[in-house]
Amino acid sequence: MKPQKEIIREANEEKILQAAEMVFANYGFKGATTEKIANEAGLPKANLHYYFKTKSLLYRTVLEKILEEWMQAALVFDKYSEPSIAITHYVKSKMEFSRNRPFASKVWANEVIHGAGVVSEFLETTLTNWLNDRIEVINKWSKQRLINNVDPQAFFFMVWAMTQHYADFEKQIQILNKGKPYSDKDFDKKKEQVTALVLASVGLNT
């Protein structure tokens, strides 16, 4: 059985991390204050600093959690060997991530826009390796004439950009949607449309 203190610690850290993700997403690193995060987590600022010594450390911890989930979503690409099925599942997985974890997507976007100071190591190693392997898969499919002869890198950038756009530019999308946020049904339709566009872009019919 876990000691009482450890249980408390884990619960509080979790509350803080969730609050931090939201506040960092909405205000950026500098714009986010430890006080806002603490309020959102429902505890005094001093407690936040007790659990996370510095704001910087808290930010890095938030990003680490996001990276784990990013990789988790990426695994879907390898689950199926048939191009249209693999791509469909991957796009849907990315769209669902945007829908369910919009703050995570925004924190990520923010971090990269401002120079990826924290995540550059991840980009240089894990993500580079992941992408290079998947580029080979796309090239293989092209050679087998299963899909159009596309630039694999441009293809992945397209999928990332399109799917993350629905999280990062949520506000713009909402305004252009007559001011109303997408309902679950709306979003499901967009998920289908995005998938159809991606499949067509490499020459696959739906």
Place this chain on the structure above:
Amino acid sequence: MKPQKEIIREANEEKILQAAEMVFANYGFKGATTEKIANEAGLPKANLHYYFKTKSLLYRTVLEKILEEWMQAALVFDKYSEPSIAITHYVKSKMEFSRNRPFASKVWANEVIHGAGVVSEFLETTLTNWLNDRIEVINKWSKQRLINNVDPQAFFFMVWAMTQHYADFEKQIQILNKGKPYSDKDFDKKKEQVTALVLASVGLNT
């Protein structure tokens, strides 16, 4: 002939606006300090506040300039009536904007991610009108069987996301490109690839 003071004013405002765009792009609104901007513009902080009373006003002025350019690039869509030509020119125009004005794109992305507090009015009026008109164009093309039957809104979001991705996620793209920024030649190739993907996505061949 313009009075001397006016000439000085215009020159200094221009220097400040350019510096501000870069600093806002790289550090976000809160992360950008008036001192950094002033240094970048090559004048003391007090002068910056002489030309732009507050940081907020400076930020809004930067955004207004970006909006004008955004609309300018959007005009290209209407220059040609044939779908593949219109789309090709529009995508290329957006890609060139990302290439030539990466800071503008980043400031915009940042602003929208954090809730579009300043640009929401533009989104509600000008951009909504622009998009609604262009949606009709896409629908017309669909009905005439000139392009696939696609969701016009999803189509434009795709183009915006894909093209702006090359500016906003510049750093990530650079790292995934063996650490080297795209040369002009690299970028031209990507421009072609992006155009090909977009055309194919609506059923047009290249």
Place this chain on the structure above:
DNA sequence: GTCTATACGTTGATAGAC
């Protein structure tokens, strides 16, 4: 129009009682 010095608010972080 330029610039140094400075006032004043905000915020990250800590001390120290409970």
Place this chain on the structure above:
DNA sequence: GTCTATCAACGTATAGAC
């Protein structure tokens, strides 16, 4: 582990001499 009080650093904005 919790929380109030507090401080030092920073950053916006201005006063006032040139």
